[in-house]
Amino acid sequence: MTLKEKIKNKKFIITSEIGPPKGIDVKTILEEARLLKGRVDAVNVTDSQSAVMRLGSLAVSRLLKEEGVEPVYQLTCRDRNRIALQSDALSAAVLGIENILVLTGDHPSRGDHPEAKPVFDLDSVQLIETLRKLESGKDLSGKELKGVPKFCVGAVVNPGADPVEPELIKFEKKLKAGAEFFQTQGVYDVKTFAKFIDKVKQYNTCIIAGIILIKSPDMARFMNKNVAGIFIPDSLIKEVEGAADKQDKAFEIAARTITGLKGLAQGVHLMSLGWNKLVPRILDAAGL
Amino acid sequence: MIITKQKPIDDILKYLEKANKVFIVGCTQCATVCKTGGEEEVKKMKEFLESKGKKVIAAEVWDTPCNLLEVKKRARDRKNELETSETLLLMSCGDGAHTVVIGTGMPVVPGNDTLFLGQSERTGRFNEVCALCGDCTLFITGGYCPNALCPKGLQNGPCGGVKDGKCEVSPDIDCGWLLIYNRLKDTGNLDNMKKVLPPKDHSKSIRPRKVVVDATKKRI
Numbered sequence: 236m237t238l239k240e241k242i243k244n245k246k247f248i249i250t251s252e253i254g255p256p257k258g259i260d261v262k263t264i265l266e267e268a269r270l271l272k273g274r275v276d277a278v279n280v281t282d283s284q285s286a287v288m289r290l291g292s293l294a295v296s297r298l299l300k301e302e303g304v305e306p307v308y309q310l311t312c313r314d315r316n317r318i319a320l321q322s323d324a325l326s327a328a329v330l331g332i333e334n335i336l337v338l339t340g341d342h343p344s345r346g347d348h349p350e351a352k353p354v355f356d357l358d359s360v361q362l363i364e365t366l367r368k369l370e371s372g373k374d375l376s377g378k379e380l381k382g383v384p385k386f387c388v389g390a391v392v393n394p395g396a397d398p399v400e401p402e403l404i405k406f407e408k409k410l411k412a413g414a415e416f417f418q419t420q421g422v423y424d425v426k427t428f429a430k431f432i433d434k435v436k437q438y439n440t441c442i443i444a445g446i447i448l449i450k451s452p453d454m455a456r457f458m459n460k461n462v463a464g465i466f467i468p469d470s471l472i473k474e475v476e477g478a479a480d481k482q483d484k485a486f487e488i489a490a491r492t493i494t495g496l497k498g499l500a501q502g503v504h505l506m507s508l509g510w511n512k513l514v515p516r517i518l519d520a521a522g523l
Numbered sequence: 524m525i526i527t528k529q530k531p532i533d534d535i536l537k538y539l540e541k542a543n544k545v546f547i548v549g550c551t552q553c554a555t556v557c558k559t560g561g562e563e564e565v566k567k568m569k570e571f572l573e574s575k576g577k578k579v580i581a582a583e584v585w586d587t588p589c590n591l592l593e594v595k596k597r598a599r600d601r602k603n604e605l606e607t608s609e610t611l612l613l614m615s616c617g618d619g620a621h622t623v624v625i626g627t628g629m630p631v632v633p634g635n636d637t638l639f640l641g642q643s644e645r646t647g648r649f650n651e652v653c654a655l656c657g658d659c660t661l662f663i664t665g666g667y668c669p670n671a672l673c674p675k676g677l678q679n680g681p682c683g684g685v686k687d688g689k690c691e692v693s694p695d696i697d698c699g700w701l702l703i704y705n706r707l708k709d710t711g712n713l714d715n716m717k718k719v720l721p722p723k724d725h726s727k728s729i730r731p732r733k734v735v736v737d738a739t740k741k742r743i
């Protein structure tokens with residue numbers, strides 16, 4: 236069953252994430268992919284994440300497919316105008332990649348080429364609409380396509396946004412534009428997430444809760460300070476600080492959070508930040 | 524108003540490397556307000572260049588260097604001085620600099636960097652609130668322009684980078700979409716934000732832009 240079919244059939248979804256290397260040595264990420272194979276439903280491939288230039292998401296998505304791992308091709312509005320975005324989406328379709336996760340993308344000033352010209356010709360809502368338009372057999376300017384693509388379009392939502400109302404308005408727009416599933420920013424507090432789910436359950440869409448491993452107390456504090464919508468409670472940071480083995484602790488917290496999220500979210504999205512070898516263990520412990 | 528900032532003085536000196544006889548031109552309008560080309564700044568520039576061994580043939584504040592007819596008139600009045608000078612140092616915006624190039628036929632050195640179309644909040648404090656996109660949607664966004672206020676120019680709401688009301692690009696920048704959201708909420712127009720805005724028509728801002736006003740045409 237494909238990710239799209241699992242979403243439709245209300246199956247519990249497990250996704251993980253791989254960040255392409257800066258360069259063309261794909262040995263490590265393909266090893267990670269093999270570890271995840273059979274344990275997750277799909278693997279997201281980030282698109283020059285944090286506006287740091289890396290190997291392309293589309294190429295790596297195809298490599299994952301060749302490894303028998305279903306990719307979720309992350310596509311940001313940051314670097315491409317509407318011509319490039321549509322062209323890349325068609326390229327994905329022709330390479331057998333169905334899942335596209337649409338993101339605004341970080342501003343280039345945040346990355347390793349701060350002098351780059353930002354594009355943002357379309358925003359995430361408009362890009363979702365554009366992908367749906369391509370599926371109708373026409374491009375954004377209404378021209379007929381030769382051969383029509385099929386996508387499974389995802390988007391992101393941040394349950395921890397403050398204030399949450401503008402985020403919910405945008406969520407609703409993404410839904411209206413045709414998003415089939417949503418992956419969320421990292422969730423650390425199940426109670427806050429439950430409140431968010433309460434607000435969005437009327438839409439009856441697929442929400443996949445993000446899990447970001449806490450690799451160290453410093454990383455947790457850094458994320459609290461710098462990453463929007465992330466709130467790692469002090470109690471969790473203290474727990475990591477007191478732990479003898481940091482990997483064991485990261486694993487334990489993730490497994491515990493996932494267990495708490497079952498029944499609230501339709502799935503979990505594990506962002507291991509390079510610790511993908513822990514993912515099978517986390518899933519075992521969470522009973523998935 | 525056009526907001527300008529004086530270039531680093533070392534850069535200006537470098538541009539003037541080959542020119543010894545300089546004619547300085549300021550502007551009575553925007554550059555005067557920005558303190559980049561008013562009477563005071565032009566005088567100071569003259570003194571500085573002279574201290575560096577340059578001969579300043581004239582140092583004047585023109586009203587206004589962005590008006591081609593005015594510039595041509597000035598050029599006729601100052602024919603001798605212009606002929607004596609090797610270059611003009613323009614303490615105006617880039618528009619003024621270009622117009623003076625055309626109107627005088629002289630080599631021009633820019634003294635300022637031209638930054639943006641700005642609102643004057645108070646003396647010496649300017650904010651960019653209009654991005655000159657040619658396709659105004661302020662009627663939907665409560666008078667706040669997402670193209671100018673959001674570094675990504677997003678049309679349909681905030682991105683995930685907003686933290687404590689500030690933009691991911693800098694904690695000095697308010698999230699433009701939160702400003703719009705609050706404005707729409709306060710005025711009972713939050714429904715506007717729920718509408719999906721289509722992709723922007725950038726063909727309206729193909730450069731160089733040109734407007735020809737037909738004075739005989741009835742507009743209203």
